[in-house]
Amino acid sequence: MDTKKMAIIATKGTLDWAYPPFILASTAAALGYETQIFFTFYGLQLVRKDLSVLKVSPLGNPGMPMKMPFGPKWFKSINWNMPNAIQSLIPGYESVATALMKQTIANNGVATIPDLRELCQEAEVKFIACQMTVELFGFDHSDFIDGLEYGGAATFFEFAGETDICLFI
Amino acid sequence: MNFDKELDARGLNCPLPILRAKKALAEVASGQVLKILSTDPGSVKDFAAFAKQTGNELLSTAEAGGEFTFFMKKK
Numbered sequence: 001m002d003t004k005k006m007a008i009i010a011t012k013g014t015l016d017w018a019y020p021p022f023i024l025a026s027t028a029a030a031l032g033y034e035t036q037i038f039f040t041f042y043g044l045q046l047v048r049k050d051l052s053v054l055k056v057s058p059l060g061n062p063g064m065p066m067k068m069p070f071g072p073k074w075f076k077s078i079n080w081n082m083p084n085a086i087q088s089l090i091p092g093y094e095s096v097a098t099a100l101m102k103q104t105i106a107n108n109g110v111a112t113i114p115d116l117r118e119l120c121q122e123a124e125v126k127f128i129a130c131q132m133t134v135e136l137f138g139f140d141h142s143d144f145i146d147g148l149e150y151g152g153a154a155t156f157f158e159f160a161g162e163t164d165i166c167l168f169i
Numbered sequence: 170m171n172f173d174k175e176l177d178a179r180g181l182n183c184p185l186p187i188l189r190a191k192k193a194l195a196e197v198a199s200g201q202v203l204k205i206l207s208t209d210p211g212s213v214k215d216f217a218a219f220a221k222q223t224g225n226e227l228l229s230t231a232e233a234g235g236e237f238t239f240f241m242k243k244k
Binding site for chain 2: 023031032110119123
């Protein structure tokens, strides 16, 4: 049987949206899929050397529960959602939300993004960064991890055209 | 059940139990058995799906007190 293949386009650059591409790619690799991720637009943040740029924002995100990762059970179950207008006025609101999210992630035995990215690389998931957006956003190749390839839409299609699963995230 | 290697994936969440199991299976020989411990309720379906797709044989699945035990035979 031919090796199955999966291609993902990763377009989001936040901590929460960093999970789907890396979880799916690492799992696909474990299942024997040949896997590629094409990082474009804000998705380029996922292949930066410094992943501390990844944050989560409750602003304009009504689907995000805001719960505390510590304290007794009744306290943890409170949802602290605030109106957007108030969120936007509090300095550091995103940083606090990100710190709380990271604590929740650790409490639940969920892997960190640096860990998942490394697992993908160990499993030989191929990472391709969109050269056009690298230039558009004023990045330099030195901002990104080693082992990246740089290419454009045609590079993506070369592999994507032969895949069994192709996702846009 | 006899086993050749044990993997403690307790406290880990999706997709880590699967990724760790894949790694552990690479360290045993064909026909040998890997015992996996997990607390992730999703891992029951995930290990069945993993076995089906990779050709490794899931010999048994058991649950006791929120803890899951799997025995998987390497292809």
